[in-house]
Amino acid sequence: KAGVTQTPRYLIKTRGQQVTLSCSPISGHRSVSWYQQTPGQGLQFLFEYFSETQRNKGNFPGRFSGRQFSNSRSEMNVSTLELGDSALYLCASSLEAGFDTGELFFGEGSRLTVL
Amino acid sequence: DAKTTQPPSMDCAEGRAANLPCNHSTISGNEYVYWYRQIHSQGPQYIIHGLKNNETNEMASLIITEDRKSSTLILPHATLRDTAVYYCIASYSGGGADGLTFGKGTHLIIQP
Secondary structure, eight states, X not given: OOOOXXXXXXXXXXXXXXXXXEEEOOTTOOEEEEEEEETTTEEEEEEEEETTEEEEEOSOOTTEEEEEOTTSOEEXXXXXXXXXXXXXXXXXXXXXXXXXXSOOEEOOOEEEEEO | OOOOBOXXXXXEETTSOEEEEEEOTTOOTTEEEEEEEEOTTSOOXXXXXXXXXXXXXXXXXXXXXXXXSEEEEEETTOOGGGOEEEEEXXXXXXXXXXXXXXXXXXXXXXXX
């Protein structure tokens, strides 16, 4: 059974650019969550999608957005990149919304560097 | 999510049991205790979760005190590959609106 796949694994952007990150959940999983991890703030919740609808959103500015497709794959977009957006972006999938199984399956992350 | 408190770091000898404590004195009655770990440069990995009763799976055991104000994660025979940051999280099973709240965790170092 394939795990959660995130692409790209590494990328470098410059300030003001935008970036799109992709996440393919485990087959059969319908919920996808996104987290940002930085050395200073740790792991912070960005948003959760279930059945193509954003279910919850963390405390991040509107530059951070996402969407989920009918096959449960998800993308997140960050516009007008700032230096502080440099981070590891993690995607997690679960069978149902709201971590009902108690278990999130995380991908290996996309490491974004903003210069 | 209720606030959790963990020691920032711990050492354990290889082959011994690693006991990781977590304080969650403000946990509410329907919040579960979850444990995840993160090995360097990888995504977090689910370990175990529980509500009231002690739980055991192939990775670890979770001991929750009767008043539910604290818990201990036990890795029965620690190996070098268990070196990681361990996160204790108190959250609703139905999912909090703020996702899972990962604190700073405990950096467990297994010594050869």
